[in-house]
Amino acid sequence: MTDPTGDTVREVQITFDCADPGAQAEFWAAALGYRLQPPPPGFDTWDAALDSLGVPADRRNDRSAIVPPEGASGPRVFFQRVPEGKTAKNRVHLDVRAAPGLEGEARMQRLGEARDRLVALGARETGRFEPGEEMSGGFIVMSDPEGNEFCLD
Structure with a gap:
């Protein structure tokens, strides 16, 4: 897809560094009217998908994502666990x-x-x-x- 000047328009993902990706994903899904990203095709649950990938139980909350509801558009929002806590005011919000x-x-x-x-x-x-x-x-x-x-x- 290109914009009126002929430049390529790029998709945007918003990423949050956090301590608890699952909880943050639940909060922001409710705040934005989004939904948790469904598991990949061929899997009924994320646990089944992560089992197939060999992800240990203690690493299953390292990442989470939310997406717009079916039929709506908007950026994917990704949450990733990081070891450090938030220490200063956001520069982007x-x-x-x-x-x-x-x-x-x-x-x-x-x-x-x-x-x-x-x-x-x-x-x-x-x-x-x-x-x-x-x-x-x-x-x-x-x-x-x-x-x-x-x-x-």
């Missing part, structure tokens, strides 16, 4: 579009509903900007269960 097209009180109410749902899943609110602040229509800053920042926008 996701904006989860929870209230597109809404303004004012209706926007902030919808963002608050999304916040409450994600807090119940293990996220934490770290900041709130009302309409007009930061030259925006209002947004809520959150962190996922492992402390990665994202915004509800």
Whole structure:
């Protein structure tokens, strides 16, 4: 596929370094309306696929991935276990579009509903900007269960 200038358009995968790929995949699948990536063709479960590859039980949470629901488009999101913990603010973050097209009180109410749902899943609110602040229509800053920042926008 090429863009209007003739350059090749490339697919993007978003990768999270984390301590618990399975838990992070579950959280972000719920946050984004995604689903866990199904096992490869020919396997009913990931355990069956990993058994066939000889992956030991203690290494089965080293990686996980989520994909858009059937019929939707979006990047694959990949989670990989790393030994070090998060030590600084993200330089890149996701904006989860929870209230597109809404303004004012209706926007902030919808963002608050999304916040409450994600807090119940293990996220934490770290900041709130009302309409007009930061030259925006209002947004809520959150962190996922492992402390990665994202915004509800």
